[in-house]
Amino acid sequence: xxxxxxxxxxxxxxxxxxxxxxxxxxxxxxxxxxxxxxxxxxxxxxxxxxxxxxxxxxxxxxxxxxxxxxxxxxxxxxxxxxxxxxxxxxxxxxxxxxxxxxxxxxxxxxxxxxxxxxxxxxxxxxxxxxxxxxxxxxxxxxxxxxxxxxxxxxxxxxxxxxxxxxxxxxxxxxxxxxxxxxxxxxxxxxxxxxxxxxxxxxxxxxxxxxxxxxxxxxxxxxxxxxxxxxxxxxxxxxxxxxxxxxxxxxxxxxxxxxxxxxxxxxxxxxxxxxxxxxxxxxxxxxxxxxxxxxxxxxxxxxxxxxxxxxxxxxxxxxxxxxxxxxxxxxxxxxxxxxxxxxxxxxxxxxxxxxxxxxxxxxxxxxxxxxxxxxxxxxxxxx
Amino acid sequence: xxxxxxxxxxxxxxxxxxxxxxxxxxxxxxxxxxxxxxxxxxxxxxxxxxxxxxxxxxxxxxxxxxxxxxxxxxxxxxxxxxxxxxxxxxxxxxxxxxxxxxxxxxxxxxxxxxxxxxxxxxxxxxxxxxxxxxxxxxxxxxxxxxxxxxxxxxxxxxxxxxxxxxxxxxxxxxxxxxxxxxxxxxxxxxxxxxxxxxxxxxxxxxxxxxxxxxxxxxxxxxxxxxxxxxxxxxxxxxxxxxxxxxxxxxxxxxxxxxxxxxxxxxxxxxxxxxxxxxxxxxxxxxxxxxxxxxxxxxxxxxxxxxxxxxxxxxxxxxxxxxxxxxxxxxxxxxxxxxxxxxxxxxxxxxxxxxxxxxxxxxxxxxxxxxxxxxxxxxxxxx
Numbered sequence: 180x181x182x183x184x185x186x187x188x189x190x191x192x193x194x195x196x197x198x199x200x201x202x203x204x205x206x207x208x209x210x211x212x213x214x215x216x217x218x219x220x221x222x223x224x225x226x227x228x229x230x231x232x233x234x235x236x237x238x239x240x241x242x243x244x245x246x247x248x249x250x251x252x253x254x255x256x257x258x259x260x261x262x263x264x265x266x267x268x269x270x271x272x273x274x275x276x277x278x279x280x281x282x283x284x285x286x287x288x289x290x291x292x293x294x295x296x297x298x299x300x301x302x303x304x305x306x307x308x309x310x311x312x313x314x315x316x317x318x319x320x321x322x323x324x325x326x327x328x329x330x331x332x333x334x335x336x337x338x339x340x341x342x343x344x345x346x347x348x349x350x351x352x353x354x355x356x357x358x359x360x361x362x363x364x365x366x367x368x369x370x371x372x373x374x375x376x377x378x379x380x381x382x383x384x385x386x387x388x389x390x391x392x393x394x395x396x397x398x399x400x401x402x403x404x405x406x407x408x409x410x411x412x413x414x415x416x417x418x419x420x421x422x423x424x425x426x427x428x429x430x431x432x433x434x435x436x437x438x439x440x441x442x443x444x445x446x447x448x449x450x451x452x453x454x455x456x457x458x459x460x461x462x463x464x465x466x467x468x469x470x471x472x473x474x475x476x477x478x479x480x481x482x483x484x485x486x487x488x489x490x491x492x493x494x495x496x497x498x499x500x501x502x503x504x505x506x507x508x509x510x511x512x513x514x515x516x517x518x519x520x521x522x523x524x525x526x527x528x529x530x531x532x533x534x535x536x537x538x539x540x541x542x543x544x545x546x547x548x549x550x551x552x553x554x555x556x557x558x559x560x561x
Numbered sequence: 562x563x564x565x566x567x568x569x570x571x572x573x574x575x576x577x578x579x580x581x582x583x584x585x586x587x588x589x590x591x592x593x594x595x596x597x598x599x600x601x602x603x604x605x606x607x608x609x610x611x612x613x614x615x616x617x618x619x620x621x622x623x624x625x626x627x628x629x630x631x632x633x634x635x636x637x638x639x640x641x642x643x644x645x646x647x648x649x650x651x652x653x654x655x656x657x658x659x660x661x662x663x664x665x666x667x668x669x670x671x672x673x674x675x676x677x678x679x680x681x682x683x684x685x686x687x688x689x690x691x692x693x694x695x696x697x698x699x700x701x702x703x704x705x706x707x708x709x710x711x712x713x714x715x716x717x718x719x720x721x722x723x724x725x726x727x728x729x730x731x732x733x734x735x736x737x738x739x740x741x742x743x744x745x746x747x748x749x750x751x752x753x754x755x756x757x758x759x760x761x762x763x764x765x766x767x768x769x770x771x772x773x774x775x776x777x778x779x780x781x782x783x784x785x786x787x788x789x790x791x792x793x794x795x796x797x798x799x800x801x802x803x804x805x806x807x808x809x810x811x812x813x814x815x816x817x818x819x820x821x822x823x824x825x826x827x828x829x830x831x832x833x834x835x836x837x838x839x840x841x842x843x844x845x846x847x848x849x850x851x852x853x854x855x856x857x858x859x860x861x862x863x864x865x866x867x868x869x870x871x872x873x874x875x876x877x878x879x880x881x882x883x884x885x886x887x888x889x890x891x892x893x894x895x896x897x898x899x900x901x902x903x904x905x906x907x908x909x910x911x912x913x914x915x916x917x918x919x920x921x922x923x924x925x926x927x928x929x930x931x932x933x934x935x936x937x938x939x940x941x942x943x
Binding site: 184185186187188189190191192193194195196197198199200201202211213214215216219220223224228236238239240241244259260263264267268271272273276277279280283284286287288290292293368369370371372374375378379380381382383384385387388389391392395396397398399400401402403442539540541542543544545546547548549550551552553555556557558559561 | 566567568569570571572573574575576577578579580581582583584593595596597598601602605606610618620621622623626641642645646649650653654655658659661662665666668669670672674675750751752753754756757760761762763764765766767769770771773774777778779780781782783784785824921922923924925926927928929930931932933934935937938939940941943
């Protein structure tokens with residue numbers, strides 16, 4: 180007689196830890212970082228401040244924020260080794276492979292990658308957050324055959340990122356939008372990439388290893404990539420006037436419209452609602468290609484919400500609106516996931532630091548359903 | 562009223578999937594790969610054959626094994642990019658950081674890193690298994706300031722590995738022992754590193770990303786490193802005659818003897834039993850330093866088994882005996898985990914391929930225990 184075993188597929192419904200980092204209320208469409216509404220943070224805060232909040236659990240005062248921002252600036256520089264990896268891999272590798280490898284290399288410059296001291300790990304997190312932005316921009320440059328642009332210490336995180344990527348210092352409106360993109364992607368509880376980071380850190384591997392595990396998980400299309408797919412759909416629609424026809428055809432063939440519906444949100448994704456305001460603002464004020472994408476996005480949203488919103492609980496998620504906004508900032512679709520990953524480093528790091536307070540090695544079970552005690556036959560008898 | 566939530570710490574006792582790859586029977590001290598006893602495989606098989614078995618689920622016939630071994634040989638070569646990473650990082654990084662980064666770079670040469678076809682993923686696994694051995698040996702060379710030795714196609718996996726690492730072609734006895742070390746570390750069900758690989762692959766990220774996640778997890782001392790710690794203890798004991806006194810002191814101070822006891826095995830670890838035979842063989846026949854370590858290991862085993870074996874269920878595990886055997890093969894302690902990780906790539910790959918047959922994204926839950934609806938105050942009011 181064998182005991183009956185229940186398999187928790189995908190660990191759906193299984194709680195793995197307590198956490199005070201973020202709260203996703205999928206039923207009501209609410210998201211909080213450390214208790215603060217995502218709407219307030221997106222409107223009033225910066226990515227630097229949100230990183231401080233997520234890592235330390237409280238909003239900084241002026242002195243704390245200055246010191247934190249300065250540390251971020253100081254850590255932006257990449258080693259020659261990391262730059263070399265970006266240059267060599269970008270010629271042929273997927274951007275997320277290059278990002279993962281470059282990030283994996285930065286621990287080389289830390290003589291003590293693991294620490295049991297929380298404050299030290301926060302400083303390692305700052306290093307990771309700062310360098311991932313520089314790596315991401317460098318990947319964007321090198322894959323277009325352009326020179327890498329070193330960081331500019333006079334600029335904040337978002338502005339500096341756009342400068343390193345495009346070579347132009349953005350105006351305040353674009354910098355604010357970039358900040359919002361970073362903020363909205365900074366954290367989202369224990370999804371697959373964060374969970375991969377937790378599994379890695381639970382062996383007491385260092386925070387760098389954990390972030391690399393997170394990046395490894397983020398690469399899959401069941402996690403990242405929906406924003407790129409959504410904007411490619413918009414590009415395929417081509418003209419705003421084609422939107423309804425296109426959607427009718429997709430829905431009739433029972434296929435999905437990318438960027439709608441969410442495993443957790445059964446109401447309007449609050450991040451998508453924030454981004455929609457930015458689209459409304461840009462509508463008609465961007466460059467021609469962006470204007471078209473914006474109109475297509477807004478048309479699609481209207482049609483889909485009317486048809487599937489309240490009736491089916493299928494609403495736009497953050498990935499749907501992100502694409503046209505990134506394009507407005509001069510960021511091409513192939514880089515969307517790189518930015519997602521870079522933004523999320525802070526969430527991964529905060530989860531690792533939190534998990535270590537009450538660390539427990541992850542060691543789940545598999546139900547063995549194979550043979551036992553097979554006879555090993557010599558090769559000439561097989 | 563809130564629902565009561567049960568937190569499954571470390572996912573202990575939680576089943577995540579069915580698997581037919583390996584069966585660990587901790588109560589009786591038995592281990593099977595694909596239904597074959599580990600004792601049979603260690604005695605009669607080679608690492609190449611075991612890799613075939615683990616990946617394909619059956620032992621190969623001669624033709625299949627030839628073809629598989631040839632493919633492994635063909636895939637041993639590293640790209641210039643990967644070699645460059647090893648050379649540059651080895652100067653300052655931990656060996657496992659270099660290994661993880663170098664492994665992360667090999668996907669660059671695969672134009673289609675993800676495939677939904679199982680056979681294609683098996684070929685990617687072969688690439689990973691072959692290259693990880695070359696990377697591991699290269700790390701061992703470069704960190705000693707020695708030139709990297711390219712693979713020799715006339716040699717099998719174990720012999721070639723020792724040749725690339727030491728520069729000398731080993732005799733058949735040493736090659737067999739190396740084979741055994743690779744075989745015993747090839748697979749061990751859903752431990753933390755394998756589970757990290759599964760979490761990463763569950764997003765449909767590619768097999769390379771999954772292996773990198775596995776390597777990230779393996780770095781932690783709750784997973785790897787016990788063999789290195791055990792041999793360092795033996796080195797600290799110094800002389801066989803000091804063994805009992807040393808152990809008495811450690812036990813009196815309620816500290817642990819590294820390499821004894823196991824989360825799963827409550828009987829003698831079958832892998833340790835296999836290794837003990839090799840120690841008995843080497844006893845008195847190795848070089849002076851190795852002879853001392855072997856005697857200290859055998860003395861320690863005897864004392865510990867007498868005192869804590871049957872009475873407390875604390876037995877030596879595979880990590881305890883591995884160290885002196887690696888030393889006998891000319892492998893220094895700092896490389897033990899690199900070899901463990903290299904051996905385990907096949908287990909990770911097989912698990913990924915198996916999991917994808919019935920893939921389910923891992924998305925566990927956290928219980929939120931933080932604040933909600935905090936008021937965002939301007940920075941000058943904080």
